[in-house]
Amino acid sequence: MAITLDVRDLLGSVGATRDVRVRERVGGLATELASVPEDRDVVGSLRLESLVEGLFATGTLEGSMQLVCARCLTTMASPFTVEIHELFAPGATDEDEAYPVSDGTVDLEPLLRDVVLLAMPFAPLCRPECLGLCERCGGDRNRNECTCAEESDPALEHARTD
Ligand SMILES: [Zn+2]
Numbered sequence: 001m002a003i004t005l006d007v008r009d010l011l012g013s014v015g016a017t018r019d020v021r022v023r024e025r026v027g028g029l030a031t032e033l034a035s036v037p038e039d040r041d042v043v044g045s046l047r048l049e050s051l052v053e054g055l056f057a058t059g060t061l062e063g064s065m066q067l068v069c070a071r072c073l074t075t076m077a078s079p080f081t082v083e084i085h086e087l088f089a090p091g092a093t094d095e096d097e098a099y100p101v102s103d104g105t106v107d108l109e110p111l112l113r114d115v116v117l118l119a120m121p122f123a124p125l126c127r128p129e130c131l132g133l134c135e136r137c138g139g140d141r142n143r144n145e146c147t148c149a150e151e152s153d154p155a156l157e158h159a160r161t162d
């Protein structure tokens with residue numbers, strides 16, 4: 001799925017700008033513990049400015065991601081806002097720091113995907129002091145579902161003093 005813009009009017013007109021509203025569904029927005037569901041739009045505005053070396057895109061992008069707490073596996077919704085400062089350049093390849101311009105068009109989707117993926121937390125937490133799940137019984141320690149500690153502690157201490 002591509003989000004293609006015809007930018008022939010901007011190319012070669014250094015200093016020219018165009019404002020673009022973005023309201024798109026972007027595929028592939030998922031890491032192990034974070035995702036933007038495929039039926040949810042990312043929304044924002046972009047300004048494309050024509051430079052000698054290509055088109056510079058600036059703007060902001062907003063949406064909501066679904067996070068899974070890395071400790072207790074609770075799911076939660078988390079709004080996000082990301083800033084965009086990226087260059088589109090004719091002839092850019094995967095090795096470059098820029099996105100390609102080809103046949104007078106740019107595809108916004110890889111840029112939108114990259115900036116949102118970069119904003120996804122590696123280890124989301126439902127709250128900083130989340131106690132997580134018990135490794136033994138799987139009970140949620142935040143909700144006192146685990147009773148392992150009370151049962152096993154005296155035995156462990158006894159074993160150590162022996
Ligand atoms: Zn948690």
Ligand SMILES: [Zn+2]
Pocket residue numbers: 134135136137138139146147148149
């Ligand atoms: Zn337990």
